[in-house]
Amino acid sequence: MSRVELHRGYGHEVFRVWQTAGGPSPDRLIWPLFVVESPRAREPIPSMPGQFRWGVSRLREALDKPVAAGLRAVLLFGSLQGGKDPFGRKADADDAPVPRAIRALRTAYPDLVVIADVCLCSYTDHGHCGILTSEGHVDNDATVRRLAEVAVAYAAAGAHAVAPSDMMDNRVAAIRAALDAAGHRTTAILSYAAKFASCFYGPFRDAARSAPAFGDRRAYQLPPGGRELALRALERDVNEGADFVLVKPGLPYLDLVREAADRVPVPVLAYQVSGEYSMLLHAARAGAFELSTALHETLTAFHRAGARAVITYFAPQLVAEAAVRLAVRSEPGSHGGRRTPLNRLTTRRGRPLA
Numbered sequence: 097m098s099r100v101e102l103h104r105g106y107g108h109e110v111f112r113v114w115q116t117a118g119g120p121s122p123d124r125l126i127w128p129l130f131v132v133e134s135p136r137a138r139e140p141i142p143s144m145p146g147q148f149r150w151g152v153s154r155l156r157e158a159l160d161k162p163v164a165a166g167l168r169a170v171l172l173f174g175s176l177q178g179g180k181d182p183f184g185r186k187a188d189a190d191d192a193p194v195p196r197a198i199r200a201l202r203t204a205y206p207d208l209v210v211i212a213d214v215c216l217c218s219y220t221d222h223g224h225c226g227i228l229t230s231e232g233h234v235d236n237d238a239t240v241r242r243l244a245e246v247a248v249a250y251a252a253a254g255a256h257a258v259a260p261s262d263m264m265d266n267r268v269a270a271i272r273a274a275l276d277a278a279g280h281r282t283t284a285i286l287s288y289a290a291k292f293a294s295c296f297y298g299p300f301r302d303a304a305r306s307a308p309a310f311g312d313r314r315a316y317q318l319p320p321g322g323r324e325l326a327l328r329a330l331e332r333d334v335n336e337g338a339d340f341v342l343v344k345p346g347l348p349y350l351d352l353v354r355e356a357a358d359r360v361p362v363p364v365l366a367y368q369v370s371g372e373y374s375m376l377l378h379a380a381r382a383g384a385f386e387l388s389t390a391l392h393e394t395l396t397a398f399h400r401a402g403a404r405a406v407i408t409y410f411a412p413q414l415v416a417e418a419a420v421r422l423a424v425r426s427e428p429g430s431h432g433g434r435r436t437p438l439n440r441l442t443t444r445r446g447r448p449l450a
């Protein structure tokens with residue numbers, strides 16, 4: 097195991113915010129983005145209205161407004177139409193979407209935290225998160241070696257953090273060792289430590305084109321009732337060098353966000369996943385509630401449970417609403433003030449989603 101180093105968990109000012117407890121705010125939001133090979137692409141994702149797969153040369157179209165409004169972090173996923181193979185070689189090829197996007201974003205937005213998801217399911221022809229044995233089972237150790245290569249490539253491209261989402265055993269230690277050996281000691285690891293096998297990932301598989309061609313992921317993602325497994329996975333990943341840990345999905349697993357926050361000595365993040373996005377959006381469109389109000393309630397719930405930051409597809413809308421609020425408060429005669437807690441927002445003037 098590598099020696100424990102704390103600096104990379106608070107080297108960036110956004111990471112320093114995450115090291116401290118607090119309520120909803122723009123610097124605690126992370127927007128997941130899907131990037132594709134075709135540089136000019138802007139493909140709507142049918143199961144996630146308002147979200148797109150982006151070509152690298154159009155990323156500014158996606159990000160200029162949210163970054164100007166206060167978005168501080170993104171999480172990148174690759175999505176391929178072809179060129180998949182059993183080993184996911186396109187994950188870290190030099191011309192692959194994610195390394196290209198990392199380089200483009202680091203140049204375009206010097207202050208934006210760029211986190212790269214590390215997994216193989218978007219790049220393997222069988223759609224599983226790992227390399228398979230001849231019997232069709234995931235080969236844990238071969239997969240871990242491959243994931244470490246991918247993580248090093250993303251760090252070399254400039255990612256502030258890599259986020260392994262595969263759920264193989266002991267990949268955090270392997271990734272940490274590979275990053276250190278390659279000279280990327282300051283690249284942080286955000287581990288999807290407690291990732292449950294969930295129907296709430298359905299729209300994501302559409303977006304990332306990562307549905308398994310056969311079988312499912314229940315042999316490596318956690319069973320939904322597996323509280324003890326989640327706690328062991330969280331503690332193991334921290335011991336192996338994770339700088340941040342993630343609980344996923346979000347709202348149905350808030351009890352584990354709270355337990356993780358109470359037990360592990362690193363910031364716990366939560367992921368409001370694709371199914372939660374679609375559920376909230378469609379409910380609002382059906383008139384069940386007002387979207388903005390519901391979003392702020394979910395964010396408050398995440399932070400009440402102990403999350404230090406939330407990965408959400410609603411991030412652009414939320415930062416836009418916060419910016420509107422800030423502008424209103426900065427007008428002559430108002431109270432002014434730089435930080436705008438999102439949970440105080442009642443405005444409906446935010447940018448529409450779709």
Ligand SMILES: [Zn+2]
Pocket residue numbers: 215216217218224225261262
């Ligand atoms: Zn995967």
